[in-house]
Amino acid sequence: MDFLIFQVPMLTLQAVLDGLLLGILFALIAYGMALQWGVMNIINIAQGDLVILGGYIAYFMYLYGIHPAWGVIVSPIIMYFVGVIIYKLVINKVVDRDLFISILATFGISILFMQLMNFAFGADVVLANSGYGTTMLFDNSVTLPNSKIFSAFISVVFAIGLVIYMKKSKLGRAIRATAQNARAAKILGVDTEKVYAATFGINAALCGVAGALISITFTIHPYMGLPYTIRSFMIVIVAGLGNLPGVAMSGMGLGVFEEFADYILGTEFRIGSVFLLLVLILVYRRFKLSRKREYLK
Amino acid sequence: MIKNNLIIYLAILIFGLAAPFVFPAFKVQLSILCILIILAITWNVQGGEMGYNTFGNILFYGLGMYLCASVQVGMFFPLGEWTEGGGEKTFVHTPTQFFQGFAFGLVVAAIVPAIVAGLIGYSILGLRGHYFAICTLGLGVAAGEISGGIEIIGAGQGFTTPPFPNVDRLEARGEFFYFCSFIVLIFTFLAVKAIYSTRFKLVLNAIRDNEDKAEAMGIQTMKYKIIGWMISAFFCGLAGGIMGGLVGYIDSTDVAFDGREMGVFMVLMAILGGKGTLWGPVIGATLFHIFKEGFWTFFLGWQYVALGVLIVVIVIYFPEGIMGWLREKYPEKFGEVVDEADRKAQVTLK
Numbered sequence: 001m002d003f004l005i006f007q008v009p010m011l012t013l014q015a016v017l018d019g020l021l022l023g024i025l026f027a028l029i030a031y032g033m034a035l036q037w038g039v040m041n042i043i044n045i046a047q048g049d050l051v052i053l054g055g056y057i058a059y060f061m062y063l064y065g066i067h068p069a070w071g072v073i074v075s076p077i078i079m080y081f082v083g084v085i086i087y088k089l090v091i092n093k094v095v096d097r098d099l100f101i102s103i104l105a106t107f108g109i110s111i112l113f114m115q116l117m118n119f120a121f122g123a124d125v126v127l128a129n130s131g132y133g134t135t136m137l138f139d140n141s142v143t144l145p146n147s148k149i150f151s152a153f154i155s156v157v158f159a160i161g162l163v164i165y166m167k168k169s170k171l172g173r174a175i176r177a178t179a180q181n182a183r184a185a186k187i188l189g190v191d192t193e194k195v196y197a198a199t200f201g202i203n204a205a206l207c208g209v210a211g212a213l214i215s216i217t218f219t220i221h222p223y224m225g226l227p228y229t230i231r232s233f234m235i236v237i238v239a240g241l242g243n244l245p246g247v248a249m250s251g252m253g254l255g256v257f258e259e260f261a262d263y264i265l266g267t268e269f270r271i272g273s274v275f276l277l278l279v280l281i282l283v284y285r286r287f288k289l290s291r292k293r294e295y296l297k
Numbered sequence: 298m299i300k301n302n303l304i305i306y307l308a309i310l311i312f313g314l315a316a317p318f319v320f321p322a323f324k325v326q327l328s329i330l331c332i333l334i335i336l337a338i339t340w341n342v343q344g345g346e347m348g349y350n351t352f353g354n355i356l357f358y359g360l361g362m363y364l365c366a367s368v369q370v371g372m373f374f375p376l377g378e379w380t381e382g383g384g385e386k387t388f389v390h391t392p393t394q395f396f397q398g399f400a401f402g403l404v405v406a407a408i409v410p411a412i413v414a415g416l417i418g419y420s421i422l423g424l425r426g427h428y429f430a431i432c433t434l435g436l437g438v439a440a441g442e443i444s445g446g447i448e449i450i451g452a453g454q455g456f457t458t459p460p461f462p463n464v465d466r467l468e469a470r471g472e473f474f475y476f477c478s479f480i481v482l483i484f485t486f487l488a489v490k491a492i493y494s495t496r497f498k499l500v501l502n503a504i505r506d507n508e509d510k511a512e513a514m515g516i517q518t519m520k521y522k523i524i525g526w527m528i529s530a531f532f533c534g535l536a537g538g539i540m541g542g543l544v545g546y547i548d549s550t551d552v553a554f555d556g557r558e559m560g561v562f563m564v565l566m567a568i569l570g571g572k573g574t575l576w577g578p579v580i581g582a583t584l585f586h587i588f589k590e591g592f593w594t595f596f597l598g599w600q601y602v603a604l605g606v607l608i609v610v611i612v613i614y615f616p617e618g619i620m621g622w623l624r625e626k627y628p629e630k631f632g633e634v635v636d637e638a639d640r641k642a643q644v645t646l647k
Contacts, residue, residue: 113605230431268446278432279432
């Protein structure tokens with residue numbers, strides 16, 4: 001192997017650290033997807049576009065002179081209502097239907113959002129500069145932008161907060177009950193319609209947080225949504241529904257994989273390798289299950 | 298009944314043959330319509346009859362497009378130099394070379410995607426439901442991203458297909474591509490119609506309705522699924538090859554592996570017309586194309602907004618499509634025996 005990354009150990013360390021910090025963000029988005037998938041049995045292709053929309057909220061705060069870090073608080077609040085509105089308009093009509101219907105419908109929402117964002121915010125690649133500076137490690141050979149550390153920290157805070165909320169609060173318990181058995185929950189007096197709306201709203205809010213962090217740490221662009229959807233889908237199928245440590249682990253694993261793919265294959269194959277990895281994981285699982293005469297369903 | 302059908306077919310055939318001379322301004326639109334109908338029909342073999350909803354047929358379409366153009370160039374000139382930049386100015390196809398290359402390219406563009414479908418079919422078709430849908434979506438996007446990084450087919454800057462050779466008639470280019478796509482459309486339609494009248498279609502329907510039971514009845518479902526996908530891929534590749542020549546310029550993510558446009562269009566057209574019927578995709582594609590062209594012309598810039606709304610509306614309120622709606626309204630026309638009293642009873646039960 002004559003790749004530069006294997007010859008310079010510090011570069012490897014750099015890639016691993018970058019990947020881990022990036023992966024925590026992916027895990028946050030994937031957590032939202034796992035939540036709605038588990039509760040409502042919906043795969044939301046528009047997940048990535050919600051992330052980008054959340055990012056634009058932080059970016060606009062930055063444009064108007066507010067520090068973009070406040071976007072972490074403002075963006076989820078706005079996105080919660082966006083999520084509830086999407087639920088009321090579209091999602092509640094596809095909840096009990098075939099999964100493919102929900103995939104197609106959210107694909108439509110995704111195209112709609114992409115284009116509306118393109119109109120509203122322009123097709124430029126933008127980022128919200130947080131001005132946090134960078135941390136140098138190991139004699140300046142590993143550089144970590146402080147914004148990445150900040151975003152990973154905020155993601156962990158939000159994830160832990162949500163876990164506690166789901167365990168302790170009344171709505172959290174209602175959501176978990178609906179996930180286990182929607183009919184039984186309905187019989188026992190849970191307003192499932194409200195629970196679904198709240199779930200989708202929480203998912204959108206998580207996307208908003210992640211988007212704000214991404215706009216601080218990386219860049220956003222109206223058409224960048226789909227890779228985030230695919231990444232979160234991949235993380236969820238690797239970890240399984242409702243397996244939170246698994247989501248965190250596989251998210252970080254994916255982040256590291258991406259950084260290495262970036263170094264080894266080149267940046268132009270980065271997104272392609274993510275999509276290819278999804279195909280490979282699905283095929284691997286399919287062969288593993290077919291030994292037991294089972295299939296992914 | 299048979300006589301009626303024959304008249305309809307003859308009318309369509311005559312219309313198709315006369316169209317480029319009657320509406321010379323719409324030749325390109327009509328060719329694209331033919332391509333769209335082919336794509337909708339092939340998607341329907343896969344998604345409608347077999348029940349494997351795929352976003353990945355765009356893979357074969359794009360593959361066919363690249364293959365056809367590469368063969369057409371590579372047969373006579375070095376491919377690498379052609380795509381390096383301005384190749385179409387340095388090397389010029391003579392008319393014979395152009396048509397020979399195009400014909401041979403189409404053959405390759407049809408066969409190779411079918412082989413690819415056969416090779417990856419065993420792994421991918423073992424997935425079911427939404428896993429299959431997402432996996433094929435990933436496959437299509439990955440193909441686009443990866444082909445955008447390969448130097449010899451033009452990478453990010455695109456691939457200019459050989460320009461149409463200079464012949465005396467000015468309209469020759471449009472007519473040539475129109476008749477190519479129209480002939481392939483007829484070929485596709487007749488082939489699919491023939492397939493639909495055999496046991497093969499029943500097997501596909503059995504797989505759609507309940508794959509486990511079909512397997513329990515002794516059908517080797519995997520074999521049939523792969524063959525079904527190969528048929529889809531064959532015609533998708535053909536359509537892609539012609540489309541590449543028609544557009545004249547191949548870009549990896551915007552023309553060839555255009556999952557956001559063509560990949561969704563085929564699904565939408567088949568659903569709009571009615572999944573699992575022979576005529577549904579044809580009607581759906583025609584209506585969709587008219588709607589799309591209207592929107593693309595009069596609301597330029599808002600077309601994707603309209604497309605997104607259209608997808609949501611069709612999927613939520615109209616999932617059975619036009620043929621499904623007609624079938625519910627006039628079941629007698631579809632060969633279903635209807636007992637009037639029974640029908641009324643069913644309605645009241647609802």
